[in-house]
Amino acid sequence: MSLIDKINNVIEEIKDESLDFLKELISIPTENPPGLNYDKIVKVIKDKLDELGYKTEILNPKEEELRKLVKFGSGNRPNLIGYLGNGNLKIAFNAHYDVVPAGDGWSSDPYTPIIRDGKLYGRGSADMKSGLVAQIYAVEVLRRAKIFPSSLQVIQTIVPDEETVGNINAGTYYLVEKGILRKDNINYAIFTEPTGSDNLCYGHRGAIWAVVKIFGKKSHGGLPQLGIDALKVSVKIIDKLYDSIPDITSKYNIIPEVSKKPSILIGTIKCGNWMNTVADYCEFSIVRRLIPEEELKEVRESMIKIISETTREYNARYEYDEFYAVDTIISDFNDVIYKIFKEKVKEVRGKEPSLVLSPGTFDIRFTVKNGIKSINYGPGRIEQAHATDEYVELKDFYDSIKVLALALYELSKS
Missing domain, CATH: 3.30.70.360 (Alpha-Beta Plaits)
Incomplete structure (x- = not known):
């Protein structure tokens, strides 16, 4: 059986499971500011990673650190890190679990996810809980297909406070400062922010x-x-x-x-x-x-x-x-990771992906500034980020899992 056939078979097996997990995360209102339900959602995601065989830890900035790191909101700012595999190729995924306030004007409850016409509606569906789930299940696809490379270690970094930006923050910046994400222990960082399943994003304005x-x-x-x-x-x-x-x-x-x-x-x-x-x-x-x-x-x-x-x-x-x-952030799109992602997006989506810059800033700035080779590929569309009646296309969600899995496997062989 070919690699793509193996992955396609597992994708069919995990469709309902991954969608249910995404719905569960959307139903937890992690609005920032002020930073609601952070501990609750981290427990849910940690339980999932533990179930899938990860070694997990939670890094919580101390109170005196939070006074410097958090300009908006209050309360704990837990970072979840999950490790899977023992290989020398270390690839970190990154996603944030906070969402902007939903506000009024929705046609249905923003925290009761609902599917209409092939789209999953809810606050965070595009930005970026679908990306968070996609990066977890892309790894799971390889594991269940029994083709998770022995040369690979995956580090899932699930962070708070991306939405309130800042020159420093209690999420990705904190993990860089604590040495979880650094150039000498991470080969690549893959972000799954919503820039579209037909685009490879190499930075932002x-x-x-x-x-x-x-x-x-x-x-x-x-x-x-x-x-x-x-x-x-x-x-x-x-x-x-x-x-x-x-x-x-x-x-x-x-x-x-x-x-x-x-x-x-x-x-x-x-x-x-x-x-x-x-x-x-x-x-x-x-x-x-x-x-x-x-x-x-x-x-x-x-x-x-x-x-x-x-x-x-x-x-x-x-x-x-x-x-x-922050100045415009541009990562090296001539690196082999972009070549591999281009091939896999074309294989799955049937078209050559575009190389794009995001209109909004995101946490890739912290990894690029610290010399970590970085790319962004996520299922949501940027036009849906922060929008009323936010949604993600289910086809984009499942295709992104497939692309991430294929790219991860190919990276381990490069």
């Missing part, structure tokens, strides 16, 4: 996340001229920031197409405490996305110049708190 605080002066609503209106100053700044985005298009293959242009989002704004009082305080958030052609330092300086000049014009004061800044 740059980004700046910041909170701006504007300080003004209170006065009576009938005498606003006597105050310094922090809300008015904020609106002026926000307008200028939006207008400052250059109309340029990247030459890189960033998906989806609209992400080839730089962007800015003022996601939150909080001002004032009474409608008849001039607001003496206002704060707003900035998420600026950079294309590879932009320089992080120049973008930051441009934004701060707008904030500084506008507050000075209105005799206000500002504080700029930038808690996340």
Whole structure:
């Protein structure tokens, strides 16, 4: 029997089991912020890995470490690590179990997974609990087909706090700092973030996340001229920031197409405490996305110049708190792992995969910066990440398991 026939047979055997496990994970609301049900979901995944023969451990940052690592939320931030095999080729899979808040407007309960028209709906179905399950069952396919290579050791790293980003975090960054993920003990890191089953992702755009605080002066609503209106100053700044985005298009293959242009989002704004009082305080958030052609330092300086000049014009004061800044991340897509994944995606999906950059940042930045050869391949589609009525195509889910299994086997022979 050929390799692909063996894998296809096992895929049929594990379809219901893997789907049930995915549904179970989706039904646990691991919203971040604040970081709900982290201990609960880690126990469920640990029990599964233990059942599948992994040696597992949980790394929990200490309280004093959490104060530095966690900007949003509170509570434990457990990292789950599972080891299978004793070979010299060490391949680490990485997935995060936290999801963004579901919000309102769903056509069904976001934490009651439901299948309609070949799609599994639920918060985290695309981003990225389907990837988490796919990476576990890709290894399981090899094990059940009795072709798990003796030359291989798989390390499953299941982490928190990817969604709240940061220059440091309690998940993948913490595992790098603790030496679980390092260049001399990991040959490859495979992420399963949602960039589509027909794409190989080798990095992501740059980004700046910041909170701006504007300080003004209170006065009576009938005498606003006597105050310094922090809300008015904020609106002026926000307008200028939006207008400052250059109309340029990247030459890189960033998906989806609209992400080839730089962007800015003022996601939150909080001002004032009474409608008849001039607001003496206002704060707003900035998420600026950079294309590879932009320089992080120049973008930051441009934004701060707008904030500084506008507050000075209105005799206000500002504080700029930038808690996340990362340049475009690009891994080496000429490495053999990309060649192997290209072959396996074409074998399973029937088409040549595209090499893409993700529009949003993810934890691959920590491994690439530390010299670990890295790739991202996951079943979800990027357009579904954080969306209302988020879903993953079941065909994409099962195909990704097959691609990951085939690529893992081929890597062990290279």
